[in-house]
Amino acid sequence: MAKSTGIHHITGITGSAKQNFGFYTKTLGLRFVKRTVNFDDPSAWHLYYGNETGAPGSALTFFLWDGVKPGRQGTGQAVEVAYAIPKGSLPFWKKRLDAEGFATAESERFGDKMISLADLEGMKIELVETSSAANAPAWADGPVSVEHAVRGFSGITLRPHNGTRTGEVLKDGFGYADGGKDGERQRYLGSADIGAHIDIVIDKEQPRGSQGAATLHHVAFRAANDADEMEIANRIQNVLCIDTTEQIDRMYFHSVYFREPGGILFEIATDNPGFTWDEPKERLGTSLKLPPWHEKNRAAIEKSLPPLE
Ligand code: ZN
Secondary structure, X not given: OOOOOOEEEEXXXXXXXXXXXXXXXXXXXXXXXXXXXXXXXXXXXXXXXXXXXXXXXXXXXXXXXXXXXXXXXXXXXXXXXXXXXXOOOHHHHHHHHHHOOOOOEEEEEOOEEEEEEEOOOOOEEEEEEOOXXXXXXXXXXXXXXXXXXXXXXXXXXXXXXXXXXXXXXHHHHOOOEEEEEEOOEEEEEOOOOOOOEEEEEOOOOOOEOEOOEOOEEEEEEEEOOHHHHHHHHHHHHHOOOOOOOOOEEOOOOEEEEEEOOOOOEEEEEEOOOOOOOOOOHHHOOOOEEOOHHHHHHHHHHHHHOOOOO
């Protein structure tokens, strides 16, 4: 049976190119792995941050909707993005975030030490000491030493309106294992070194989420290739009776989308071809990449994009 090994990428919404670019590349020290636009609205950035190659399990991407109002974090959304840091790196990060004036809180989850904070627009971020993190490549030319650098995701917290069927999608659709409970948190486990912790929290006190800056738009889960993606999509359709889109070519991966029963937009995305198919690893994110159908408007698009720094 084709299984998903973990998160492929997570996509959020930002209203400020400068705040977003500054936080993720400078404070968190991630690599800006692809300089490109929203394919459906090429006057807007689609920002991609990841580890050395933006490997599956490391890419956080943002649609820039310039000046968009803040959304409300709540049910029907994925809310907290958890990044994986190597064991023993927590004191380094605490010191670094304190020095930059971030309010942080330390806690433990499933026995792993972690720090919670918010990015410059208020999106919730967690840094979790994850035992498998050191197996994933760090971005060696970034502002954080490789020893402590963020390796990719530890996982994601999903806050569906109703969790029962969301769990079915993760288990019966994607093939994740039952990872047990920690308080109100039910964990599902993939097999990848990064992005393998998918947690569901049902919180009836939380308001419904609404889309806007500092909220997450969707979560994409890995499929090894097109054949696995089709097999997983067929299970979602035929076993779980949930409608999906056709496969869509996103240049760096092939995608199938569906809204899971708890209200969160899910995507299945292939590991191939990845971010290095149209520029070498050494030069990732250095030149503007456009899909072929937007090439004729390159000059106008370049002019209309707001500065990142
Ligand atoms: Zn996506």
